[in-house]
Each structure stands twice: as structure tokens, then as C-alpha cells.
Amino acid sequence: MTKQNGYRLLGFVILCLGAVIMVLPLLWMLTTALKTNFEAQQAPPVLLPHHWQWQNFKTAWQAAPFTRYLWNSLLVAFLVTISQLVISTLAAYAFARLQFYGKRVFFILCLTTLLIPGEMLLIPNFVTITQLHWFDTYRGLVLPPLANFFSVLLLKQAFESIPTAIYQAARLDGAGDLRCFLSVGLPLVRPTLVTVGLLQIIASWNAFMWPLVATNSEQYRTLPVGLQSFTAEAGTQYQLLMAASTLAMIPLILVYLSGQRYLIQGLSRTGLKG
Template identity: 40%
Template sequence: MHATTRTVDVSKYLLLTVGALTMLTPLIWMVLASFKTLPEILAFPPTLLPEQVNLDNYHAVFETADFVRYFFNSVVIAAISVVSVLLTSSMAGYAFAKFSFPGRDALFVVVLATLMIPFQVRVIPLYVLASDLSLLNTYAGMVLPTLVDAFGIFLMRQYMMSIPSELIESARVDGAGELRIFVSIVLPLAKPALSALTIFTLVMSWESFLWPLLVASTPDMYTLPLGLAQFAGRFLNRTDLQMAAATMTVVPLLIVFLLMQKRFIEGMATTGMK
């Protein structure tokens, strides 16, 4: 019986390993190709490891495009979006999970219903709003669609429902105000969900292309996806430079995920999502 169980476990791990390697193969090839010369990338049969680590691709990318500015813009926009979404989602999620008020359930259904509306449907009204408020080609305009996130509200509400209401009531009996309860009790207990939401929001903001393309009218406001698209168009036949530029765009997200993966997994598990 034990031998059969172990065989099944080994088979599962092998299957998961094969699946993980399959998913990671394009990423691994991209990173390794960024250190190769163009003839080595185009060689047949292809090779995985570079014959010699070559940093000239990265030097050429920085010399031919303002990726430092693109990176700065992406960081600013992502930081504003993450802070805003964490604040609004945690407050709204706490209200929906722990407060009773008329129309609460109906309002929550309305919030969830907005998840059914594609961004492409909302982009024209958002653009008109940004234009009327003179927010085009500004950081405020770039972050306008990502200040509040319905999915974040849903995620935080689901997690905060698992926080014991008795703990909150005890704090109220001891004389703690609602703000202190929220900051000192609810938020520390919701760290796993906040970490998961941070990664989701960061990825969404970092990879956003359509909205920045519409709002940014000058190269100094370009984000990394816009800069990468422009760079790829200029160097269509330079696969080595494209791989270096793409690697610089992806690596920051990988670093953030590796730093927060424990809380991310914990947050996803405890919210009941699969």
C-alpha cells in the first residue's frame, strides 16, 4: 500500500516537473539568448547555453533606447496602482465582510458584475474622461483605470470573512476605534491576501499596453511594454537585442514574485480560490 502511494506521489512530482519545465522553457531560452551573439542565436542546430557570456547586447540596448526612463515610468505607475488598489480593496473588502448595511449584498453583486465588462468596452469612456480632466500624457492619466480593482475587492472580502468577528468585537469592547481595529488587527491578519493582491496588481500594471499606448503621446512617458514594442520595431532583425530588452522587462517581476511567493501562495490558498 505504501509502495503504491509513493509511486503515485513520484509520478505526480514528475508530471509537475515536466509541466513546469515546459512552461519555463521559453523564459529560460530568452534569458540565455540575451547573452548570445546573433549568429549563435540563428545557428542550427540551436544551442541552449551561450558559448561565451556576452554583455554587449545589454550595452547596445541602453545606448539605443531610453530604457532607464521607461523603467522609471513603469515603477512609478506600478507603485501608485499597487498602493491605491491595496488601500481601496482592503477598506471595501473589510466593509463588505464585517459590516451590515442596507444594500450590502446588492452592491457587492454590482461590484462583481463589473468584472464581466471587458476593458476594451470601457476604454473609450475612460479616455474621454482623462481628456476632459487634462490627464493625457501624465502619470495621473496612466494610473486612472487601475486605482480601484473589483477583483481586489472580491479577494480581500473573501479573505477577511475568515477573520474571526469575535476578535473585532473584543477590540471594540476594549474601546478601540474602527480605524485602529482596521490598521492594527485586520491588516496584519490580511498580509497573505495583501501580498497576493500586490503581485496581481503589479503584473497587471507592469504588463499594461493598450491604455499607456492611448494616453502617452511622448516617448518620455513610455512604459517598458511601449518602449519594448518600439524597440522591437526598430530592430526587427536583431533577435539578440530584442531578447536582452525583453529580459530587462521581465526580470523585475520575477524578483518580486520570488520575494513574495510564500505569502502569495498562502493568500491564494486561504481565500478558497483554485
């Protein structure tokens, strides 16, 4: 075996170990969801249930208003993603292709917002939505997360990767800034748009701290907050908690699998390879 093949084999083994480490908690959650209450709490732990308890999923779903939680998560994720795509594409195109006074300074100021931890914004955002009477409303859930410059940064790099000659050819044909944006820029950055959309859907779906702070009733709870409340309601019935968690993950997994190709392609085009 050559030295290069040895390195490849070592890399393959490391990747396999990493995959096992990532998948193992998901498999444990699924198997626990199919156990009885006794098996879920048994020590040493039981790897596989003796009898598959498929009814745990139905019991967990009916134990709390998860239909309402699911609808809230879908609605918030959809509104935040669509709104952020519109805002981010317009801002990114302006930073990438338009010339205006103070452009560089304004871009640096916006870029510094990425250095601020999200936890530091909880109190200011909470005070703001309270004064605007948006607490425990969809507006309070949707509007604050729109201030995300990371999406603008990804799309700006995508717009800048388009050759200038393409824009110049469009302008020679009489296209203005808006036509260049709609007919030239957007079609060519489609993979990055899908990437930004997928990342935002995942972030909105998994968001816990802000929905917990911004809501106080079951009517506006999202799935992560609902699962936290379900923990107290279910008590030590871990099999029901794992069943509810599995159901909450299914939509996100389907979305990720359907857009995985675009996600990898978009991240590769912007130079943010994992």
C-alpha cells in the same frame, strides 16, 4: 509499487514537465540575449552561444531610453499598487464587517464588473481621459486601473475569515469601526495584503494595452510599450530584443521571489488555490 505511490510519481512527472515547459522560454530568451546577431537568426537554431556576448545588455539598454521606461514602470506600479491597497482594504472591510443599506445589492453590482473584459473598457476610458486632458500623463496611466474589484473580493474573504469574537472583544474595550479596522483587521490579513500587492505589481508591470493607448511620447512610456517600440527600432537584431526583455524581467522576478511565501499563504487563506 503501490497504487498510491504510482499516482504520486505520475503527479511528480507531470509537475516536472510543466516546470520545464514554463522555464524553457525564459532560458531560451536568456541564451538568445547572449548570442551574436548571426547565431540568433541561424537555422536550425543554436542552443548555446559559442562566445557569450555580455555586451548585448549594455548595447540594448543604450539603444533606447530604457532608463526612462524603467522609471515610468516603477512609478506607475508603485502608485497603482499603493492606491489600490488603500481603496480595496477600506471597501473590503466595509463589505465584510459593516452593515449599511443596499450592501448586498451594491456588492453584487460591483461583482458583475469582473465579467466585463478589460478590452471593452479601453474606449470608454480613453474618451474619459481625453476629455479630462489626462492623455499622455501619469494621471491617465494610474487612475483608470484603480477600478479593480478583484482585490476587494480577495480582501473581503480575508476579513470574513477573522473570528467575530476578536472584533467583539475589541469593541468591548471601546474600539470603534476605524480602530477595529486598523488594529484588528489589517494585522491579521497581512498575507492577503501582500498577495494583492504582488498581484497588482505584476499586473501593472506587465500592462501593455492601456499604457499603449494612454501614451504617445517616450516621456510616459512604460517598459512593455518601450519594448514594443524597440522591436521596430532594433529590426532583426533579436539578441538585443531578448537582452532588453531580460533586463525588463529582472525587477519583477526579484519582487516575486521576495514575496512568494506571502503570495502562496494569502491565496491559500482566501481559498483561491492554484
